[in-house]
Amino acid sequence: MKNLLLDGKMLTYEEGQTIMDCALSNGIAIPGLCHLPGLSPSGNCRLCTVKTGGRYVSACTEPAIDGMEVECETMELSQVRMQLLRMLFVEGNHYCPSCEKSGSCRLQEAAYHEGMLDLHFRPFYPKREMDASHPEILLDRDRCIFCALCVRASREIDGKNVFDISGRGIETHLIVNSASGKLLDTDISVEDRAVHVCPVGAILVKGKGFEIPIGRRLYD
Amino acid sequence: MIRISTCSLAGCFGCHMSFLDMDEKLADFSDKIEFDRSPFTDVRKMGKCEIGLIEGGLCNVENLKVLKEFRENCEILVAVGACAINGGIPAMRNHFSLDSCLREAYVEGIGIENPQIPSDPELPMLLDKVRPVFEAVRIDYFLPGCPPPAEAFVILLEALLKGQKPVLPENLIRYD
Amino acid sequence: MxxxxxxxxxxxxxxxxxxxxxxxxxxxxxxxxxxxxxxxxxxxxxxxxxxxxxxxxxYSFLSLEKPGDYVLLMSDNITDWMAGSRSLYSRLCSNLEGIADATKTSCTGMCDQGPAMLVNGIAVTKLDENRIDSIADLVKRHVPLSSWPREYFHVESNIRKSGWLFESGRRKVLEGQALLQELKDSNLRGRGGAGFPTALKWASCREATGEKYVVCNADEGEPGTFKDRVLLTHCAENLLEGMALCANIVGAKRGFLYVRGEYRYLESHLAKMLRKKRSEDFTVELHWGAGAYICGEESALLESIEGKRGIPRVRPPFPVTHGLFGMPTVVDNVETFCAASGIAAGGGKDFRRFGTDESRGTKLLSVSGDCSKPGIYEYPFGVSIEQILADCGADEPIAVQVGGASGACLDASEFGRKIGFEDLPTSGSVMIFGKNRDMKEAALNFSKFFAHESCGFCTPCRVGTSIIEQILESGNGLAEMPDLAGILKASHCGLGQSASRAVMDMLKKFPGHWGLS
Incomplete structure (x- = not known):
């Protein structure tokens, strides 16, 4: 059996596991937005940044090594997470009071957990396109954090290619696979896993908004 | 007595309502605090205060003027609620040009009689974009929520009255 | 058509x-x-x-919208700025108002003869007001590029100092296992800046199983470097020889030469060289980049050859085991392959005569900025900045940027430092700032560069580089910079991790330029 030390706790893991896998299989949650067991790891949100050997690595992609020492719950890393969360909030348009995902949003929950009270950075207020073309599914790009979970779920689970990340830098955006660029013209179906993996309110099933009363939602 | 001023910039007074939701706690505070400039008192001129509570973001030049006045007169300035902190619902107009917002509201919208864009010189000039208050002045503390729960106001005031830094427990940090 | x-x-x-x-x-x-x-x-x-x-x-050089008959891209490196590109750009834009659009592009690798631009993908050098006005006129009159004055497209090589690499022979005397041993003994390290031992890389790939590939990274996008441009022009045969020797060692049949799109003007020359060096055992295909600095990162480059966006891969696994199409791949840069072919011709002993213990051999430096003789200088590793400054005719410089936008900014007190893996590892960009230069401008230029070139994959780099650009543009929030630099260290790849390095150096070493004490 192989071991690593996470915040001083000795954890066992199996060969081939990442630091994140190791933590999860030991019942420890490392914060993260772009990781979902069952999908290939990506490492784009960097929220699971941990420190090992004096450098930052993303726990969801870094292979566990026997005897490695990993820090996660430190002041320094909490500050890194806080700034990353603020960056995610300012680069998009996140108006929680008007978002159906509010209360069940992983971005929000992670920010609550870190104790984020303010944005710190100037919000970018980008102009992004909403796609309401599909009768059952809404794509609100204002809230997209480019975690690519939908991209991966569509490819790896649904066997489709509905989503892709396009552009680059701060112009990065989510696109869909149709000549018109509209969700309606893709082969997406509301049962697809891709529709249900969004950590924020960018992909929503229509007609379900505010179904659960405030106070009983996932992260209330 | 600790003097407190409050104002609502581009906000809906919801945060003020939530402040009043402190209910009996307000009675406890009543012998420790008094209001200076505030919609609660309808006093429009402000003097030196220990605490200023800002609701709402910046949508016009009048907001900016009031905010600066608060900063000059208050030792501690607190941004209260989603709008003050990130622009909130009013900032959803940032998606559109000012002109198209005005046209939609006063010219092209449904059921508009005598369409015209208001241009009275008494009206404050609108800012190009709605912005959070921290971009214009230094803010000492932030109280998130839409509105922040009454308990959050209690924690804020109790800490500030004791001269301590307010610390919100995780269950009181809410963005909606 | x-x-x-x-x-x-x-x-x-x-x-x-x-x-x-x-x-x-x-x-x-x-x-x-x-x-x-x-x-x-x-x-x-x-x-x-x-x-x-x-x-x-x-990719910057691809677009969905039809721009008209001319695509005019002004090179926007700091060396272009220093040579007056911004006012020339405004001049061009006002000349062409309503007729054609000009935009800006990252460093085009013509820093020794800038300001430069790309017209329909082809480099135009030595821009001045006359040339700009004449270009505007040619565009207005719809003169086809083939009828433009030839001298506009002339690219000087400016080899100011040549040494072992340029002068090494072309007749190989070593190959296979013997060459691998010689490379090991010679301690040749990758010339891209990271300095991985070449023999070790080739040996690892040789031992891996699967179809093998040899890839040459000629996507030099680091602002201020142009050595590949000169090597591709003068030493393409050595380069292809180096790739073939590598293919022979690792057992590859197919190779790719990934050249940055900015050097498209070299196409017919390179095609000729490829024909000349064609062999049954190993074929090299040209791959043109399309305006993405990140593709200089080896795993992003492989993604790009595979026809994807240039997003750096998660490593490990490394390319030597899981490279192009998931197969074992050697990725080395132009100078490294040229050096390997030089060693195959002249032996490792000759090579080892140059350099230091840690850094054997010679290094090509691309020198530009405020000096009288910008161009390519080949020095043995261990050369001091002072020596370089003296040789290129730099008059009382205040700063030298070594390693491009992602490199280090040195002030005059550090000019005794030496080029080499043990002190200043670099891909070879040396940009010189004269006594009247404002380092605020350089910091702003680099911040724009990184914001433009961030691939957008990970949060700290995608958002952080734009925040830094905002701060340097407005001058507000400079106190935030150390914190942002710290967060950028959490980026997925080297681009993000080094994006704040030069700016931090400049803030620290030239606080007066920002009115800070």
Missing amino acids: SSVSEEVDLLVGRLGERPLQILVEIQKTFNHVPTEAVEGIARKLGLPVSRVLANIEF
């Missing part, structure tokens, strides 16, 4: 499963990528339309 669909058919036939190269060719022919081509390529290659679109929107 053939129709779009005919052209797509033709290109798919010629280039096969290489969507990015097909897009590059379509862009070259039509000055944009028509929607018809997007759909045609997707259909022919069985790709999602979104994948083709994502490529077009990722």
Whole structure:
């Protein structure tokens, strides 16, 4: 059996596991937005940044090594997470009071957990396109954090290619696979896993908004 | 007595309502605090205060003027609620040009009689974009929520009255 | 001109499963990528339309919109700024108002003869007011590029100092295992800056199983470097020889030469060299970059050859075991392959005569900025900045930027430092700032560069580089910089991790330029 030390706790893991896998299989949650067991790891949100050997690595992609020492719950890393969360909030348009995902949003929950009270950075207020073309599914790009979970779920689970990340830098955006660029013209179906993996309110099933009363939602 | 001023910039007074939701706690505070400039008192001129509570973001030049006045007169300035902190619902107009917002509201919208864009010189000039208050002045503390729960106001005031830094427990940090 | 669909058919036939190269060719022919081509390529290659679109929107030199007959891109490196590019750019824009649009592009690798621009992908050098006015006039009169004055496209090599590499012989005396041993003994390290031992890389790839590839990284996008431009011009045979020797050692049949799109003017020359060096055992294909600095990162470069957006891969696994198409791949830069072929010809002993214990051999430096003799200088490793400054005719410089925008900024007190893996590892960019220069400008330029070139994959780099640009543009929030630099260290790849390095150096060493004490 192989071991690593996470915040001083000795954890066992199996060969081939990442630091994140190791933590999860030991019942420890490392914060993260772009990781979902069952999908290939990506490492784009960097929220699971941990420190090992004096450098930052993303726990969801870094292979566990026997005897490695990993820090996660430190002041320094909490500050890194806080700034990353603020960056995610300012680069998009996140108006929680008007978002159906509010209360069940992983971005929000992670920010609550870190104790984020303010944005710190100037919000970018980008102009992004909403796609309401599909009768059952809404794509609100204002809230997209480019975690690519939908991209991966569509490819790896649904066997489709509905989503892709396009552009680059701060112009990065989510696109869909149709000549018109509209969700309606893709082969997406509301049962697809891709529709249900969004950590924020960018992909929503229509007609379900505010179904659960405030106070009983996932992260209330 | 600790003097407190409050104002609502581009906000809906919801945060003020939530402040009043402190209910009996307000009675406890009543012998420790008094209001200076505030919609609660309808006093429009402000003097030196220990605490200023800002609701709402910046949508016009009048907001900016009031905010600066608060900063000059208050030792501690607190941004209260989603709008003050990130622009909130009013900032959803940032998606559109000012002109198209005005046209939609006063010219092209449904059921508009005598369409015209208001241009009275008494009206404050609108800012190009709605912005959070921290971009214009230094803010000492932030109280998130839409509105922040009454308990959050209690924690804020109790800490500030004791001269301590307010610390919100995780269950009181809410963005909606 | 053939129709779009005919052209797509033709290109798919010629280039096969290489969507990015097909897009590059379509862009070259039509000055944009028509929607018809997007759909045609997707259909022919069985790709999602979104994948083709994502490529077009990722690479700067590909565009969906038809710009007119001319695509005018002004090189926007700090050395271009220093030579007056910004006022020339305004002049060009006002000259062409309502007729054509000019935009800016990252460093085009003509720093020793800037300001420079790309016209329909071809480099134009030594811009001045006359040249700009004349270009505007040619554009207005719709004069085809082939009828423009030839001297506009003339690119000088400016080899100011040549040494072992330029002078090494071309007749190989060593190959295979013997060469591998010689490379090991010679301690040749990768010339891209990271300095990985070349023999170790080649040996690891040799031991890996699967179809092997040899890839040459000629995507030098680091602002201020242009050595590959000169090596491709003068030493392409050595380079191809180096790649073939590597292929022979690792057992590869196929190789790729990934050249940055800015050097498209070298196309016929390179095609000729490839024909000349063609062999039964090993074929090298040209791959043109399309305006993405990040593709200089080896795993992003492999993604790009595979026809995807240039997003750096998660490492490990490394390319030597899981490289191009998931197969064992050697990726080395131009100078490294040239050095390997030099060692094959002259032996390691000759090579070892130069340099230091840690850094054997010589290094090509691309010198530009405030000096009288900008160009390529070949020095033994261990050369001091002082020596370089004296040789290139720099008059009382205040700062030297070593290693491009991602490198270090040195002030005058550090000019005794030496080029080499043990002190200043670098891909070879040396940009000099004279006594009247404002380092605020350099910091702003680099911040714009990183914001533009961030691939957008990970949060700290995607957002952080834009925040830094905002801060340097407005001058507000400079106190935030150390914190932001710390967060950028959490980036996915080296681009993000080094994006704040030069700016931090400049803030620390030249506080007066920002009015800080």
